[in-house]
Amino acid sequence: MTIYFYKVWQPYGCFSNFSPHGIHIQGTYWPTVEHYYQAQKFVGSTDAAIIPVIHAAATPEEAAALGRCSTRQLRRDWDLVKTEIMREAVLKKFITHIDIREVLLKTGDEILVENSPTDSFWGCGANRAGLNHLGKILMSVREEIRNLLSLTVIYE
Numbered sequence: 401m402t403i404y405f406y407k408v409w410q411p412y413g414c415f416s417n418f419s420p421h422g423i424h425i426q427g428t429y430w431p432t433v434e435h436y437y438q439a440q441k442f443v444g445s446t447d448a449a450i451i452p453v454i455h456a457a458a459t460p461e462e463a464a465a466l467g468r469c470s471t472r473q474l475r476r477d478w479d480l481v482k483t484e485i486m487r488e489a490v491l492k493k494f495i496t497h498i499d500i501r502e503v504l505l506k507t508g509d510e511i512l513v514e515n516s517p518t519d520s521f522w523g524c525g526a527n528r529a530g531l532n533h534l535g536k537i538l539m540s541v542r543e544e545i546r547n548l549l550s551l552t553v554i555y556e
C-alpha cells in the first residue's frame with residue numbers, strides 16, 4: 401500500500417518538511433527542515449543576507465515564501481546540490497526525533513509519496529506521476545536508519 405502524505409495535520413504529517421521537528425546542522429539550530437532547506441538556496445549568493453531572515457521566520461510557510469521569492473538570486477549550483485542538502489536535513493530530523501523515527505520505521509517497505517498537487521519534483525504533482533524526490537529521500541533515510549540500528553545492536 402502506498403502511503404501518501406502532504407500537510408502536517410494530515411496522516412503521516414511528520415514526513416512533511418513543514419513539521420515542527422527542529423534540527424541542529426553545521427552548528428546551527430533550525431526550527432524545521434523547511435527553514436534550513438529554503439535558507440540553503442542563498443548560501444554564497446548575492447542575496448545571502450536573506451538567510452538570517454529565513455532562519456528567524458515564524459513559520460515554515462513564511463520561510464518557504466521567503467525562499468521562493470523569484471526576484472532573489474539563488475546560489476548557482478542549487479539544482480546540483482538541492483537533493484543532497486534535503487537528504488542530509490531529513491536524515492538529521494529522523495535521527496534526532498525518536499517518536500517520528502518510529503513512525504517512519506513502522507512504514508516497513510511501503511512506498512512513500514509526497515502528495516503535493518503543485519510540486520512534481522519533491523512530490524508527485526497533480527497527476528501523481530511526478531518525481532517524488534522527498535518520498536524517495538524518506539525511503540532511503542528509512543533504509544539508512546535501519547542499517548544503523550542493526551549495526552548498533554550487533555556492537556552493543
Ligand SMILES: Nc1nc(O)c(N)c(N[C@@H]2O[C@H](COP(=O)(O)O)[C@@H](O)[C@H]2O)n1
Binds near residue numbers: 407464468519522
Ligand atoms: N506549499 C507547500 N506546503 C506544504 O505543506 C509542503 N509540504 C510543501 N512541499 C515542500 O515544499 C518544499 C519545496 O519548496 P521549493 O518549491 O523548492 O521552494 C519542499 O520541502 C517540499 O517538500 N509545499
